[in-house]
Amino acid sequence: MTPTDRRSALRAGAATALAGAFATACGTRPTPGLAPADAHSRGPAPAAPVAAPLPRRYPGRPAEIATGPPDRPRVALTFHGQGDPALARAVLERAEHGGARLTVLAVGDWLDRHPEMARRVLDGGHDLGNHTQRHIGINDMTEAEAYAEIDGCARRLRRLTGSIGTWFRPSRTQHANDTVRQAAQRAGYPHVLSYDVDSLDYTSPGPHAVVANVTERVRAGSIVSLHLGYPDTVTALPLLLADLDRRRLRAVTTTELLS
Numbered sequence: 001m002t003p004t005d006r007r008s009a010l011r012a013g014a015a016t017a018l019a020g021a022f023a024t025a026c027g028t029r030p031t032p033g034l035a036p037a038d039a040h041s042r043g044p045a046p047a048a049p050v051a052a053p054l055p056r057r058y059p060g061r062p063a064e065i066a067t068g069p070p071d072r073p074r075v076a077l078t079f080h081g082q083g084d085p086a087l088a089r090a091v092l093e094r095a096e097h098g099g100a101r102l103t104v105l106a107v108g109d110w111l112d113r114h115p116e117m118a119r120r121v122l123d124g125g126h127d128l129g130n131h132t133q134r135h136i137g138i139n140d141m142t143e144a145e146a147y148a149e150i151d152g153c154a155r156r157l158r159r160l161t162g163s164i165g166t167w168f169r170p171s172r173t174q175h176a177n178d179t180v181r182q183a184a185q186r187a188g189y190p191h192v193l194s195y196d197v198d199s200l201d202y203t204s205p206g207p208h209a210v211v212a213n214v215t216e217r218v219r220a221g222s223i224v225s226l227h228l229g230y231p232d233t234v235t236a237l238p239l240l241l242a243d244l245d246r247r248r249l250r251a252v253t254t255t256e257l258l259s
Contacts, residue, residue, distance in 0.1 A: 052162060054164070063190075063192060064192040064193075068221040074257050077103070078195060080105055080135075080228065081228055082106070087230065095124075100241055101126050103127035104228065106153070107153065118161050126253060130164065131169050132170065133149050134152075139170065143183050151187045167189070169194070174225075198225045201227050214240055
């Protein structure tokens with residue numbers, strides 16, 4: 001090999017090593033035998049993560065909201081967020097397949113165990129909110145204790161999504177007392193989210209009973225209470241969405257219901 005050939009070989013080797021180091025630093029490795037792809041062959045860039053919106057104040061609305069406007073064909077299906085994440089993902093997938101958008105009120109210690117669920121909810125176009133840190137009887141607490149429960153979950157949401165979430169729902173009660181409402185406002189939630197229709201899915205009555213519990217009372221503007229962690233709910237959801245569709249009612253996020 002001539003000196004010129006040796007210099008060429010050394011330059012080629014250095015260039016290869018530099019390309020490999022650069023690819024490794026960026027999280028990829030070059031494939032042996034393949035030239036690097038140009039910018040047009042890499043496909044579209046991945047979508048940026050969806051940011052969770054902040055809670056909104058609705059002038060003219062009470063501190064506790066249980067229904068939306070009755071003059072528009074919309075309802076909000078709201079889910080207490082805890083339980084087996086496989087069941088939670090199944091609910092989200094079936095909702096999205098049916099064109100529905102949900103509101104998930106997540107329990108803080110559930111997010112501690114399954115932090116990926118926060119991003120999964122938001123990436124599906126759903127609302128994500130706060131259902132206290134430990135899901136215990138919040139109406140029996142002092143304001144300081146209630147604030148700690150609400151703020152504890154809010155901190156998890158902020159760490160995972162950049163926001164404290166869109167809504168707060170009290171734990172183990174349909175309606176918050178004055179103490180809890182004051183604690184929620186102090187934590188950054190102008191309104192407490194209640195509901196006017198209870199599916200009773202947490203009693204595991206069977207999927208057809210879950211559907212009947214909702215459809216017997218649901219109307220335009222209803223806010224429905226459901227849960228993520230129950231198999232009956234997974235089976236019931238497509239049936240419920242089909243019934244709502246027959247009534248020309250669309251399942252939307254609570255934020256959209258009230259917009």
